[in-house]
Amino acid sequence: MDQNPILKIKDLSFSYQKGEEILKGLNFELDERSTAIIGQNGAGKTTLVKLLKGLLRPTSGSIDFEGKDITAMTVAQLAKHIGMVFQNPNDQIFKNRVLDEVMFGPLKIGMDETKAKQKAMESLEQVGLLELADENPYDLGLSSRKLVAIASILAMDTKVIILDEPTIAQDYHGKELIKTVIRKLRAEGKTVITIIHDMDFVADTFERAIVVAHGTILIDGTTREVFAKEDILRQANLEQPNVTKLCRSLGYDEIFLTTDEFIGYQKEKLKA
Numbered sequence: 096m097d098q099n100p101i102l103k104i105k106d107l108s109f110s111y112q113k114g115e116e117i118l119k120g121l122n123f124e125l126d127e128r129s130t131a132i133i134g135q136n137g138a139g140k141t142t143l144v145k146l147l148k149g150l151l152r153p154t155s156g157s158i159d160f161e162g163k164d165i166t167a168m169t170v171a172q173l174a175k176h177i178g179m180v181f182q183n184p185n186d187q188i189f190k191n192r193v194l195d196e197v198m199f200g201p202l203k204i205g206m207d208e209t210k211a212k213q214k215a216m217e218s219l220e221q222v223g224l225l226e227l228a229d230e231n232p233y234d235l236g237l238s239s240r241k242l243v244a245i246a247s248i249l250a251m252d253t254k255v256i257i258l259d260e261p262t263i264a265q266d267y268h269g270k271e272l273i274k275t276v277i278r279k280l281r282a283e284g285k286t287v288i289t290i291i292h293d294m295d296f297v298a299d300t301f302e303r304a305i306v307v308a309h310g311t312i313l314i315d316g317t318t319r320e321v322f323a324k325e326d327i328l329r330q331a332n333l334e335q336p337n338v339t340k341l342c343r344s345l346g347y348d349e350i351f352l353t354t355d356e357f358i359g360y361q362k363e364k365l366k367a
């Protein structure tokens with residue numbers, strides 16, 4: 096397992112208003128494992144990723160990217176290394192042609208036109224939208240617009256990719272596509288950090304889960320470790336994935352994360 100820290104978060108606290116701490120002295124590291132940040136509404140997840148992206152500055156504590164304090168870097172410098180897809184694509188999209196939108200980020204961080212176009216086309220292909228390259232993003236439905244927003248960050252080829260609720264508004268096909276994108280990024284050695292409320296998707300896709308509640312980390316571990324802790328999840332108003340819950344209530348001691356895992360287990364048992 097690769098454990099080289101990419102981002103080191105030390106004693107990180109943040110307040111929007113004096114005296115109202117939203118994040119309270121967080122300490123953790125992010126490495127190449129795909130990581131889901133989970134927690135109830137208002138827990139501080141978006142605030143945390145905005146800090147990682149340099150859009151907000153810590154009230155106290157620090158964030159190091161590959162050994163360098165990110166407060167010493169401008170948002171523009173950090174953009175070459177850390178990309179973020181916003182929850183609402185309308186906060187991100189402003190060009191009136193899909194291809195121009197996806198090329199915008201790469202050009203902005205200094206890629207030449209040819210490379211930016213190549214990256215944009217590859218990214219659009221990855222999210223299944225290549226044939227819509229000449230469309231106006233605002234003529235597309237929300238699910239496609241979200242995929243355009245994802246493609247525009249993929250095209251920037253950053254080391255870290257942060258996704259805020261990528262599966263909202265996606266049907267089965269869209270979710271499968273996003274799962275494939277995340278796995279491919281992981282295989283390429285990128286660090287994918289995702290805020291997400293869909294526990295079934297987390298169990299199926301991510302290696303690590305960090306549970307945030309009231310500005311602190313309640314538990315941080317492999318998804319299997321985290322989803323085994325029903326009591327801690329309850330404190331954060333979270334549920335186990337459906338198959339995990341089902342197997343627990345059927346009396347299994349094992350933690351199953353996906354139906355395929357459970358089916359495999361049953362088949363082995365039948366063979367034995």
Ligand SMILES: Nc1ncnc2c1ncn2[C@@H]1O[C@H](COP(=O)(O)OP(=O)(O)OP(=O)(O)O)[C@@H](O)[C@H]1O
Pocket residue numbers: 111112117134135136137138139140141142143
């Ligand atoms: N710009 C802001 N100014 C003041 N308070 C804010 C601001 N943005 C968020 N907050 C508050 O900070 C707290 C944490 O919000 P945040 O959006 O980080 O939570 P979250 O875990 O991402 O929630 P959700 O799952 O609903 O997106 C909330 O109480 C929220 O109201």
